[in-house]
Amino acid sequence: MVTFKQYFRQSATYKIFRAFNHQFVDFVTTLGAIVQNGIMTLKYILMGQVEKKELFDQCVRFGISSLPITLSIVGMTSIIVTSQVAAEMVKQGGGNFVGLLVSILIVREVGAVMSGFAIISMIGSSLASELATMRVTEQIDAITVLKVNPIRYLFVPRVLSGILMMPVLVIIASAFGVVAGAVTTAMTTELGFLAYFDSAWLGIYMKDLSVCMLKAVAFGGTIALISCSCGYQASGGAKGVGLATNKAVVWSLIAIVIWDLIFSIAFFF
Amino acid sequence: MSIKVRNLTKIFDDKKVLDDISFDVADGETLAVVGFSGSGKSTVLKLICGLLEKDDGEIITSEGDVAMVFQYSALFDSLNVADNISFALRERRDLRNKYSEEDLKEIVSNKLELVGLSGIERKFPSELSGGMQKRVSFARAIVTEPKTILYDEPTAGLDPISSTLIEDYIVRLQQETNAASIVVTHQMSTITRTANRLIMLYNGKIVFEGTPEDMLKAENPYTKQFVTASLEGPMHMIS
Numbered sequence: 001m002v003t004f005k006q007y008f009r010q011s012a013t014y015k016i017f018r019a020f021n022h023q024f025v026d027f028v029t030t031l032g033a034i035v036q037n038g039i040m041t042l043k044y045i046l047m048g049q050v051e052k053k054e055l056f057d058q059c060v061r062f063g064i065s066s067l068p069i070t071l072s073i074v075g076m077t078s079i080i081v082t083s084q085v086a087a088e089m090v091k092q093g094g095g096n097f098v099g100l101l102v103s104i105l106i107v108r109e110v111g112a113v114m115s116g117f118a119i120i121s122m123i124g125s126s127l128a129s130e131l132a133t134m135r136v137t138e139q140i141d142a143i144t145v146l147k148v149n150p151i152r153y154l155f156v157p158r159v160l161s162g163i164l165m166m167p168v169l170v171i172i173a174s175a176f177g178v179v180a181g182a183v184t185t186a187m188t189t190e191l192g193f194l195a196y197f198d199s200a201w202l203g204i205y206m207k208d209l210s211v212c213m214l215k216a217v218a219f220g221g222t223i224a225l226i227s228c229s230c231g232y233q234a235s236g237g238a239k240g241v242g243l244a245t246n247k248a249v250v251w252s253l254i255a256i257v258i259w260d261l262i263f264s265i266a267f268f269f
Numbered sequence: 270m271s272i273k274v275r276n277l278t279k280i281f282d283d284k285k286v287l288d289d290i291s292f293d294v295a296d297g298e299t300l301a302v303v304g305f306s307g308s309g310k311s312t313v314l315k316l317i318c319g320l321l322e323k324d325d326g327e328i329i330t331s332e333g334d335v336a337m338v339f340q341y342s343a344l345f346d347s348l349n350v351a352d353n354i355s356f357a358l359r360e361r362r363d364l365r366n367k368y369s370e371e372d373l374k375e376i377v378s379n380k381l382e383l384v385g386l387s388g389i390e391r392k393f394p395s396e397l398s399g400g401m402q403k404r405v406s407f408a409r410a411i412v413t414e415p416k417t418i419l420y421d422e423p424t425a426g427l428d429p430i431s432s433t434l435i436e437d438y439i440v441r442l443q444q445e446t447n448a449a450s451i452v453v454t455h456q457m458s459t460i461t462r463t464a465n466r467l468i469m470l471y472n473g474k475i476v477f478e479g480t481p482e483d484m485l486k487a488e489n490p491y492t493k494q495f496v497t498a499s500l501e502g503p504m505h506m507i508s
Contacts, residue, residue, distance in 0.1 A: 049362075051360075134345075137341065137343060137346075138339045138343035139343050139344075139345055139346070141337075141339065141343065142337075142339060142344075142345070143356075144319070144320060145320065145336070146356060146357040146360075146409075146413075147334070148356070148360040153360060
């Protein structure tokens with residue numbers, strides 16, 4: 001005779017409950033690992049335990065290799081926005097404010113957020129798959145057995161390079177975005193570069209620049225930390241590497257949006 | 270006594286993978302740990318080198334480093350051979366300022382010579398054969414002069430001639446370092462050519478302990494089944 005327990009275990013309700021339970025446990029363990037690794041990484045950074053050569057290599061990887069895609073994404077977003085509003089603003093008599101609008105949009109939001117998305121796709125996914133591969137091929141176990149702290153060796157240079165390089169990338173990408181807006185305005189309206197930049201300067205406030213840099217630091221550190229943590233927690237073979245990379249990208253995207261919301265509430269509400 | 274294991278127990282998901290096992294390994298001795306796949310052989314090594322936490326029991330090793338040679342070498346693919354071998358000397362906080370670049374070069378060269386691979390310092394792991402990668406991982410393992418060396422299936426996936434070469438180097442390292450060694454394997458040639466003694470694990474318990482000669486001669490039903498590779502006997506594949 002089938003007991004209720006056996007019957008329940010075969011039911012769809014139980015399977016759905018188990019799936020949700022598994023998701024919940026996975027969420028909590030991932031979050032816990034990110035927080036724990038973040039605290040350890042911060043501790044080593046504050047203690048100055050940073051390998052300079054490795055940090056330099058990671059900065060090159062973070063900054064140079066991701067620059068083209070970051071410029072492309074921010075530049076194209078600027079072109080899309082400007083091409084849609086510039087002509088309309090000129091038509092409505094607001095031509096003097098096109099530069100101001102674009103510069104506020106780029107400095108406050110588009111520069112940092114779009115750069116963040118570009119970094120997730122270029123660097124975050126690569127960090128996660130690199131560490132996940134090291135995990136499943138026992139390279140991280142080998143580091144541990146050789147009595148080298150894997151958090152200090154793997155996390156510190158990667159997270160620190162994110163914190164250092166992201167602001168640089170955001171400054172370059174934002175400047176590129178404002179210039180792309182000027183070119184688009186000149187091509188779609190009769191407004192000249194001079195008129196555009198005259199109003200663009202008015203839209204750049206020190207507070208906005210400071211918040212933009214804070215965002216960049218938070219985004220860079222968070223993307224690197226989440227990506228390293230997801231890779232570090234990987235298990236299994238090729239499937240494990242894929243899952244870890246996927247998780248790193250999803251978690252990083254969500255984290256960027258949450259950070260952006262926090263900054264907006266804190267500084268612009 | 271270099272490795273002393275007492276009443277070691279390890280549980281994964283309510284399953285006792287190791288159930289109250291005890292054994293010793295003396296300095297200069299090589300113990301083979303044999304058994305079916307999934308019988309807990311690699312778990313023993315991971316517990317000894319600290320990669321896993323034990324649930325119960327005691328593990329005592331001599332003062333000094335515990336080195337491990339991983340099943341698939343686990344060389345750092347982003348580093349060349351020289352940097353792989355000198356990794357611990359460069360990155361460990363207690364060793365990093367102890368050696369100059371010249372010292373490191375000499376140490377790497379000596380270790381490579383010991384495993385018969387002189388002159389490949391600048392090569393990357395992906396440029397080496399499986400057997401060569403294994404020997405580089407031997408060199409990396411012994412760079413800190415460990416007192417305990419653990420080998421996880423050192424001849425798995427190698428052709429018979431490469432296996433023989435690896436077995437020779439295990440014996441050579443044992444003589445050079447006088448370390449207590451444990452070799453996890455299920456290859457008969459590795460057992461008979463490298464081990465002084467062996468233990469056989471089944472269902473988390475030690476079901477045989479003796480010399481390789483004892484194993485070949487003994488009427489123990491477990492070793493008899495293992496040696497003859499028979500499906501008939503007290504051991505059944507663990508699913």
